[in-house]
Amino acid sequence: MDIDMLRAFQAAAAAGTVSKAALQLGYAQSNITTKIRQLENDLGTPLFYRHNRGITLTPAGKTLKGYADQVLRLMEEARRAVTDGTAPKGSLAIGSMETTAAVRLPELLASYHRSYPEVNLTLVTGPTEQLVQAVLDYELDGAFVAGPVEHPDLLQDSFIEEELMIVTDAAHPPLASAKELGSRTLLAFRAGCSYRARMEQWLHEEGVMPVKILEFGTLETILGCVAAGLGISLLPRSIVQRKAEEGSIRCHPIAHKHSRVWTVLIRRRDAYVSQAYKAFTEQIHAGVVR
Template sequence: MNTNDLKIFEAVAACGNFTKAAETMFTVQSNVTARIRSLEQEFNTELFLRNSRKVALTPAGEILMRYSKQIAYLLEKARTEMQGADQVSGVLKIGCIETTMALKVPQMLQEFMEAHPNVDLEFTSSLRTALIQEVLNYRLDAAFVSAPINIPGLQADYIKEEQLVIITSSKVSSLTALAKENKLLTIVVFDQGCVFRERLESWLSAKGIVQYKEIVVNSLEGIVNFVETGLGISILPQEIINAFYARRKLKTFPLNKELATMTTVLIYRNDIPPSGALQAFIDMYKTGD
């Protein structure tokens, strides 16, 4: 077995088809078939369930896939670190939710790049559930997400607590009055998997509001714009409102402690050693906050 065998194995799993996997790997189908057969002989088990149309991983194949991704990740990290063995270097991929991107990223970029100029730092924003999967699948080195995190293989380091508030148009007098209006309430939210959306839906449920409309947007600015014009309500961190939208025509309302308090953690895999770049990032954040 060599690492190319594992790449072929991952290609077959991703494509669900030997022919398409061969095209992806720029080889012929017979070679793909031979390499998969060789892996199955080496591990003395079937890796794929086969039918006339598609192949799918067996339970044993799922296990090998997990280790294959881990091997590829470690080899890539080893390669980049060895190119600058006398200094912290390589590529570091960090994920965060939109609000963390707005508040923290510029400062983090500046501090980390000044301390470690040989590290290429890449940030991406997404929803909490997607970020967790990206870390689990080795596509991100770490991510800032909301607690709690109780997932095998993931370490969660405390970063900070934020206070969430309901935001409305400045024309709204009170949440009680809003809830009693004879019209269907509208919420302005990110897509499914967003912690702010989950908190807002929990608040609605606690108030006995089970029917409401939703406007789904994909940016922080979009949420604020829709809410300011009176099209709906939302939930965001108070710090975001204070820092960027204090002069907008918005009104904020407090939540109970359980819904208002959001703890942010930095997650990364704890079943493999962190790269030098990731360890430097973790150390900076632990000492910086």
């Protein structure tokens, strides 16, 4: 068993076909097939079921997959640790909720890029649940999510506290109670969004069930549909205040129990902390974000 065999096995397991794995690794298809056969011979057990649609892992293959992922991740981490000098460089993958990326991060990202042009910074947006899993799976170096996040494998730093507001079309009268929202459609990001979960929890506690929940992929679409009277949403004041001042939407405060939420920056406890990541957090603590 060697590293090249494990890489071929990992790629094939992820791709589901030998041809796709070969394309991904830049090898001939016969090369991938040979390495997998050698690995199966070394271990004395088949690792894949072969069928017309491609390949799927056997029970032994599923067991090996976990170890292969860990070994190859540690190899990459070792490479990063050895080559990581005093100046930030290389890749840095950061995740963020759509709302935080829209308002809180542009100034930080611009400042970071100016200060450390040799860092290849990638920003991935998504709901909190998805971002947490991506950090746990070592796909992201860190992520801005709604806190608190309770997980033994994660560390978190407080980033900024947000005030949440109910957002309606501009013609909607002031809200006297949550029960007035029972006939309205809830506009939200897809499942896994912390603001959506908080909204549903608040309405449930008030004995209110939304007539319908419509899911959207972008903040701009949600705000546009709210302004058009399609439904209501729950969003941070920092996101909606300007549009409320312009008169296109109306903001309504909610009970304090549900109105405050911290955005936190999470990372894996056991992951290597690169100079690029350290510099990123230093800019946060230096007050680049307001």
